Amino acid sequence: MTLEGRTVAVIGSGYMGGGIAQVLALAGAEVRIADVDADTTRANLDRLVAEARAFAAEDLFPAHAPDTIAGRVHAAESFEAAVEGADFVEEAVPEKIGIKHEVLRRVSAAAAPDTVIGSNTSTILIGRIAEAVARPERFLGVHFSNPAPFIPGVEVIAHAGTDPAILPGVEELVRAVGKQPARISDADGFVLNRLQYALFSEASQLVDEGVASAEDVDTIVRTTFGFRLPFFGPFAIADMAGLDVYRFCFESLQGRWPERFATPRALAEHVENGRLGTKSGGGFLDVPAERVPELVAYRNKAYARMAQLIDELGPAPLGKEGDR
Template structure:
């Protein structure tokens, strides 16, 4: 297991609500001294107390280490203004409401007050980074750093450069993300980025199934979480396709095209791989390359992972939102 880097110095989180507060918690636990700032000092102070209280409960529930409440109380402090928060900070994370006008107003103040070398990230989930950057002084030091809800516990983070971002700052931002125990992924500045484009595509198709009377919402959720969703903690869609066989995937697309020729048109990359005989793990290569000698190791890992996932689900029991019967 590789050790995490430890953060040093001062960081600022602008917007201390649910998302910003969670980001402040994980930065502090990674070693940073974090200043939080919100619409006024009273709001920031109340949110700091909430973060400490949450940390106590998380520690009791063994979700945070035992030292977390004291560490967060020591390292998270309240700034009286946005300008005060960013003074001397090496990294600033903006986590204000998802409205371009608010982000522009806040980032205009933040970037004017921060030192020119201070890197500034935005936790936006939907707004193009290039559009937000229009209000940032020295926009080359600005990029998206999108944590997911709940920030303390979801490990994936989108790192999104806009066209004007200085690429030399990206590795340092990725190091910050890794220090919090999370996994950065570099994403281009495109509508929906990766997370929400995939998430909402799935939701749209799920809604159509319910609208068409194919299944009710509870049964759609059951299928998602107990089939392909069961695989997703371990493998992404390309790894899953490679293991299933890309020729099988191509056949399934063609079958769906009988009813929806445009909606399920065969992806060009899939057709190209199959045409070149790259059928996934059974041919030694597909979207990802897995040498033939490592396939048995991959299959053994997959099988262990799925059994352990089921054991974890059995241990936790059904989620409160799930129907237990009909």
């Protein structure tokens, strides 16, 4: 699917909104961007084209990207001008509820009644933002991650009043720009940030307790369980490890932190019912026994290729030149 013939508005043309505009244009859409004033919008458009030129030179974007983005992304004079005739609007203004409400009042009043409006919020409940939207049934969260051109996952978040009929179309649009949508309920932190900040909290406690330095915690995360995460989520990893093993590990941690590491109810139920993961034919995910050898072969190939890629790229330039 491409977005040829579609007109999309992106409200807020900073690094998040600008990146979203780039991928929309590369997928075939005519994109209008708008920011706090026309001069800011035009300056940001120039930046997006310059970025595309740099990305193309590094083979991160296709060679045609600078010309395509220059031809398909247009600087609108105002929010209202940007959304006129658009069939989808993505709001990407700063994470302050007052700013979002002010902008979305204007945008939803000016847009056609059936225009779907998404918010790129990463933390604010969609239902709360929807209070300022005319016809809130056509409003939802469409949360890209930074940097938007390169991170594939997008949270699609309906609030209690969202019309469910709009969800498949939004998911199609997300797939058309080369991203992977995941349908999420409207809850504090959604999924991405609830997990991300839970990990950061535990990592910070390890450093505070003197268990390891920040550098060594980062090394453990990226070279052990983090090494698996590009290919498998936490439930697939648990199933392959064995849910009985996971329960044992939770019980071990409970000796020191009985509440913090209480055994999850679903894990205990799976083990009690003999659903131990891939070794028993099912756990959180159902993997038929005949497909387990194929899964193991994929896992091994994936990890080997990841190691090769990391060797090819070299270490991230996080320290001093002499430390690398």
